[in-house]
Amino acid sequence: MTAPGPRIAVLIPCFNEQAAIGKVVADFRAALPEAVIHVYDNNSTDGTAEAARAAGAVVRNEALQGKGNVVRRMFADVEADIYVLVDGDDTYEAAAAPGMVALLREQGLDMVTGARRGGGEAAYRPGHRFGNRVLTGLVAGVFGNRVSDMLSGYRVFSRRFVKSFPALAGGFETETEFTVHALELGMPIGEVPTAYKQRPPGSASKLNTIRDGVRILRTILVLVKEERPLPFFGLAALVLLLAGLGLFVPVLLTYLETGLVPRLPTAVLSLGLVLLSFLSLACGLILDTVTRGRKEAKRIAYLSIPGPLASGDGGPVFPR
16 A cells, blocks of 8 residues: 655745745646645735735735744644745745655655755845855854755755744744754755746845844854853853953052052953853853753654654655
8 A cells, every 4th residue: 555645835935925926836836736835925015915825825824024923833834744935036946846855755854955056146146145155154163064055945844843943033034043953953954956046027025135134143143152052151251261361460460560559440350350251151051051951852852743754665654
């Protein structure tokens, strides 16, 4: 008896994408005919919802503004074995989806990222490209170099990734959360190069290079603090210690020469900085223990959700 195929859901968060959403839905229906297409409209003021519904998608609304809020709602609402997440602006190729799904199934992966290639400056602006490289490099340096396009909006997830993902971000920082969540739990992940193209006429980008870049950078710093507290607070402790010693040395030399401490405020400040450095190190040590416990709890929650299992003939089995 042939095992039933996996339930596949295509998740498309949308905000004012009337010009593109109909084609996106049609393309993914053609590429993944067995999938259910879900479009979540995020307070659009044009005809996005109507266009998506006319193209055959299941349409729902999310009142909280921001992509991260929409992703949180989609992950909570939709039940499937495999999830394809893609932007509704028609910049990603639907034809790559079957290959990404196949890679996830064949290798038992939890996340497959569509790494953007091509598109030219009109599609992938130099500022966005540079910012992506810098931010991806920062995450790679801290959490591991396993993802080359951290900010890609084209992903395929396993059920156990989706249902164990905390989804705390409210905006475009959610892609950073995807990557760090996978790297921190040591999930099996992969990448597939995908073509990236310009938006169709009438569709405008909602991404602000400076504003959203700063928000993503702030998210990375927060995640480093939460997931790597000992290095984070240890570095702060080292900086405070060096500053305190730097201020104390001239005071000490003056005291050795004259037996006096004429710069008492400087001596008090240096002492305060040294004490703060020890306090920062203590915080790092304590939070490192707490973080380890949180990580173990997240790992247990992740493992409690069934993932693709290898059957006798090497194919995947999706438990019901």
